[in-house]
Amino acid sequence: MSHLARTAAVVAADSKALAKPAARIRARSTKAMIDRYKWYEVVALYAGMAVFLFFVLAPFIEGFLVSLKPLSQLFSTPYNFIPQNGSFDAYFQMWRSVPMLGMHIFNSFFISSVVTLIVVVIVVPAAYAFARFQFAGSGLMLGGFLAVNMFSGAVLLIPLFRLMRQLGLLNTYWAMIVPGAAFLIPSSIWLLRTYMTRIPRELDEAAWVDGASRLYTLRRVILPLAMPGIVVVAIMTFIGAYAQQFIFALTFNSRTEFMPLPVGLFAFFGKQEVQWNELMAASFVGILPVMIVIVFLQRYLVAGLTAGAVKQ
Amino acid sequence: MTGTRSASLFALALLAPALIYILIIVAYPLFDTVVLSFTNAALRPTYDFVGWANYQRIFGAGNFTEVILRTFIWTFFSVATKMLIGTLGATLLNAAIPGQTLFRILTMPPWIVPMAIGIFMWGWMYNGQFGMISGLLQNFGIISKPWPILAQGSSAFWATIVTDVWIGVPMVTIYLLAAMQSIPKDLYEAAWTDGAGRFYRFRRITLPLMMPAMLTMSLLSLIATFNSFDIIWILTQGGPSGSTTTMIIDTYKTAMGSRKYGEGAARAVVICIFVSIFCIVYFRAVRKLSQGEAK
Numbered sequence: 001m002s003h004l005a006r007t008a009a010v011v012a013a014d015s016k017a018l019a020k021p022a023a024r025i026r027a028r029s030t031k032a033m034i035d036r037y038k039w040y041e042v043v044a045l046y047a048g049m050a051v052f053l054f055f056v057l058a059p060f061i062e063g064f065l066v067s068l069k070p071l072s073q074l075f076s077t078p079y080n081f082i083p084q085n086g087s088f089d090a091y092f093q094m095w096r097s098v099p100m101l102g103m104h105i106f107n108s109f110f111i112s113s114v115v116t117l118i119v120v121v122i123v124v125p126a127a128y129a130f131a132r133f134q135f136a137g138s139g140l141m142l143g144g145f146l147a148v149n150m151f152s153g154a155v156l157l158i159p160l161f162r163l164m165r166q167l168g169l170l171n172t173y174w175a176m177i178v179p180g181a182a183f184l185i186p187s188s189i190w191l192l193r194t195y196m197t198r199i200p201r202e203l204d205e206a207a208w209v210d211g212a213s214r215l216y217t218l219r220r221v222i223l224p225l226a227m228p229g230i231v232v233v234a235i236m237t238f239i240g241a242y243a244q245q246f247i248f249a250l251t252f253n254s255r256t257e258f259m260p261l262p263v264g265l266f267a268f269f270g271k272q273e274v275q276w277n278e279l280m281a282a283s284f285v286g287i288l289p290v291m292i293v294i295v296f297l298q299r300y301l302v303a304g305l306t307a308g309a310v311k312q
Numbered sequence: 313m314t315g316t317r318s319a320s321l322f323a324l325a326l327l328a329p330a331l332i333y334i335l336i337i338v339a340y341p342l343f344d345t346v347v348l349s350f351t352n353a354a355l356r357p358t359y360d361f362v363g364w365a366n367y368q369r370i371f372g373a374g375n376f377t378e379v380i381l382r383t384f385i386w387t388f389f390s391v392a393t394k395m396l397i398g399t400l401g402a403t404l405l406n407a408a409i410p411g412q413t414l415f416r417i418l419t420m421p422p423w424i425v426p427m428a429i430g431i432f433m434w435g436w437m438y439n440g441q442f443g444m445i446s447g448l449l450q451n452f453g454i455i456s457k458p459w460p461i462l463a464q465g466s467s468a469f470w471a472t473i474v475t476d477v478w479i480g481v482p483m484v485t486i487y488l489l490a491a492m493q494s495i496p497k498d499l500y501e502a503a504w505t506d507g508a509g510r511f512y513r514f515r516r517i518t519l520p521l522m523m524p525a526m527l528t529m530s531l532l533s534l535i536a537t538f539n540s541f542d543i544i545w546i547l548t549q550g551g552p553s554g555s556t557t558t559m560i561i562d563t564y565k566t567a568m569g570s571r572k573y574g575e576g577a578a579r580a581v582v583i584c585i586f587v588s589i590f591c592i593v594y595f596r597a598v599r600k601l602s603q604g605e606a607k
Contacts, residue, residue, distance in 0.1 A: 037407075037409070041510075042409065045404060045407050045409050046409070048400070048404050049404050049409075049411075049415055052397070052400065052401050052404055052419075053415065053418050053419070055397070055478065055481075056418065056419055056421065056422060056478070056481065056482065057421065058437075058444075059422075059430060059433035059434055059437060059478070060421060060433065062433065062436070062437055062444045063432075063433040063436070066436060074442060075441075075442055078447070078450065078451060079442065079443075079444070079446075079447020079448065079450060079451055080447075081444070081447075081448070108426075122329045122330045122333060123330065125326035125327070125329065125330075126326060126327050126329070126330035126331075128326055129322075129323040129324075129326035130327075132323075133319055133320065133322070133323035135319070135320040135323045135324065136320065138323070141327070141331070143595070144334075145330070145334065147591060148334060148338050149535075150535050150587050150588075150590065150591045150594075151338065151342065151539075151584065151587060152536075152539035152541070152560075154539055154541040154560045154563070154564065155345070155539065155560070155563070155580050155583050155584060155587070156338065156341040156342060156345060156580070157563075157564065157567060157568065157580075158344075158345065158348060158567045158573050158576050158577050158580065159340070159341035159342075159344035159345050159348065159577075160337070160341050161567075161568075162344070162573070163336075163340070163341060163344075178337060179337055181333075182333060182334060182337035182338055183338075185330055185333065185334060186334070189330065214319075214322050218326075239424050242426060243424060243425065243426050243427055244426075244427060245426070246426075246427060246428045246541075246542045246546075247541055247542065247545075250545075251568060261426065261429075262426050262427070262428030262429060263428070265428070265429075265432065266428060266432075266546065276436055279432060279436075280432075280433065280436070283429040283432055283433065286426060286429055287421075287425050287426070287429060290424050290425055290426075291421075291425075293424075294417060294420060294421070294424060295417075
């Protein structure tokens with residue numbers, strides 16, 4: 001290498017090194033200034049945010065206040081937004097009014113947990129197959145799985161009802177678990193496949209070269225690496241299963257002891273004069289688990305919600 | 313290691329559980345719906361094929377076209393409102409203001425909480441005698457007597473739309489927010505350097521680049537809304553006097569209420585045809601967009 005060329009290279013490298021912090025400073029100041037709002041813009045943003053969040057949260061605020069109000073105040077006019085001599089009585093009385101309440105909450109958990117387990121066991125190998133192998137009809141099959149999302153359980157209710165009857169599953173937990181899981185499988189495959197395609201292919205190939213079998217590679221190389229993705233899928237599935245248990249539970253099961261919380265409450269309060277404060281109290285107890293999930297697993301949640309959505 | 317026959321076999325073996333599950337629980341029922349729609353199946357175990365009789369009956373009765381029309385109006389207003397509020401919400405959540413993370417978390421509850429429970433709460437808010445909406449409107453003197461929102465046809469129709477919007481907005485918002493954040497920052501900086509204002513940047517950068525995401529979301533939302541069952545069933549069960557009976561509710565009533573499986577299946581097939589049309593539009597749009605991205 002000639003002397004001149006080396007000098008040029010050094011200068012080039014130097015100038016790059018010099019330019020870097022300057023560029024970074026410029027970028028930072030641009031970002032800071034582009035995001036700077038005038039005072040009226042800040043006011044408008046917070047006002048808009050307040051209106052938006054009021055729409056989203058109003059039913060929860062109202063529901064919570066109702067759960068604190070005694071029935072006499074609830075059924076009185078004029079309307080009072082704030083409870084007067086409010087108490088948590090409803091949270092104690094509801095266990096007596098709805099004798100199976102504890103059972104319903106357990107059922108909700110149990111059904112969602114089994115659904116999650118089934119979905120994860122089925123989805124992990126399927127997602128791996130779609131992420132790593134090009135085989136005849138793979139694109140078509142992936143499309144087919146996605147198309148399942150287009151049909152709701154409500155449309156297929158009649159044949160599903162007959163199928164459950166034939167299989168002898170009516171009025172059992174399985175009548176709610178089996179169809180519930182089916183409609184959560186496709187989006188989970190999609191989500192996990194996206195995650196698995198990001199795992200470098202070289203890792204599989206290295207294991208292959210070392211003589212590992214395909215199954216061993218999946219179990220010992222891919223599974224540990226895909227764990228964060230699998231956790232996200234499991235959380236999303238659990239929340240989905242917990243949030244959507246209504247129509248199958250309403251139609252395929254009529255035994256009170258198997259009903260999940262939403263249907264249990266719907267059936268009970270449909271029968272008699274609605275004790276609204278207790279209904280709201282029971283609802284809040286049913287919401288509590290997902291609220292805890294939101295608070296503790298918030299980071300996973302946002303990742304799961306956005307990754308699954310955007311990658312389409 | 314790829315491309316060999318054993319690799320394909322291995323992939324198929326991995327897929328088999330998912331494939332079999334979906335074939336039994338989704339594909340077979342779909343097929344069975346079509347078969348049943350040509351029969352007079354009811355509660356009794358045997359049934360006969362009746363040709364197009366079910367279809368002739370439902371289209372001949374007159375109220376079915378009304379139900380279809382109502383479903384489309386219901387779906388249109390719900391999806392349009394969701395997209396509008398979702399876009400506004402995403403823009404607000406995207407703004408760099410303190411409290412951003414908290415606001416994002418607070419957006420999620422309607423999506424994540426059991427749907428039925430959120431709907432119970434709306435049911436109370438709509439209560440004419442003692443509910444929040446009627447009560448507050450009276451307190452402020454906007455209306456003079458109790459307003460039984462769910463007991464009147466037209467207000468019940470709009471009330472179910474509002475609740476559907478409420479449940480759908482968080483998903484639309486978070487999705488659009490994610491799309492908004494994937495827009496390269498350089499574009500905004502370049503425009504900013506050239507002196508483009510905030511509103512101009514939103515109109516000329518954000519909106520055009522959000523178009524694919526907005527299209528995808530409105531189609532997904534369209535399909536979900538078209539199939540919406542829980543909200544209407546819990547709030548009004550399709551009433552008063554059929555004013556909130558959408559195609560799904562209509563199918564459910566025919567099949568599970570009157571136990572006319574054959575006729576109910578025919579109604580379900582009509583829904584499937586509409587959904588398939590949405591489906592084709594969706595896949596076309598996605599393919600067109602991904603081709604656009606590849607360029």
